[in-house]
Amino acid sequence: MIEDWSALIGAMNGGVADLRKAAPEAMAGFSALAKAACAGDALDRKTKELIALAIGVATRCQPCIAYHARDAARAGATRAEIAETLGMAVYMGAGPSAMYAAEALEAFDQLSGPPR
Numbered sequence: 001m002i003e004d005w006s007a008l009i010g011a012m013n014g015g016v017a018d019l020r021k022a023a024p025e026a027m028a029g030f031s032a033l034a035k036a037a038c039a040g041d042a043l044d045r046k047t048k049e050l051i052a053l054a055i056g057v058a059t060r061c062q063p064c065i066a067y068h069a070r071d072a073a074r075a076g077a078t079r080a081e082i083a084e085t086l087g088m089a090v091y092m093g094a095g096p097s098a099m100y101a102a103e104a105l106e107a108f109d110q111l112s113g114p115p116r
Contacts, residue, residue: 005066005107012063046075050085057089057100065104066111073112082108 020027038048049072056064072082086101
């Protein structure tokens with residue numbers, strides 16, 4: 001196992017809660033941005049989560065990978081869809097993205113529940 005992705009989410013939830021208390025206005029703005037980005041219906045929730053996961057891989061953000069792998073699973077993404085998304089992230093991010101794509105696939109497998 002590369003990482004315990006559920007534990008990472010738990011740790012980040014506490015850290016983000018602390019940040020919300022320390023910088024409430026900035027974090028309220030970030031929350032509003034997240035809500036606006038997720039609004040609209042031209043793209044469904046699953047597609048938006050796949051995009052977010054690919055960007056998390058390309059920017060090498062482990063917490064982003066954890067949250068968006070979990071949320072992609074919750075939105076009904078299949079392992080095949082995750083794999084194609086990660087292939088695009090690797091294509092756009094080259095070698096370093098391949099390492100994070102391996103982590104993202106493991107995160108999805110751990111956080112999506114029983115094997116499909």
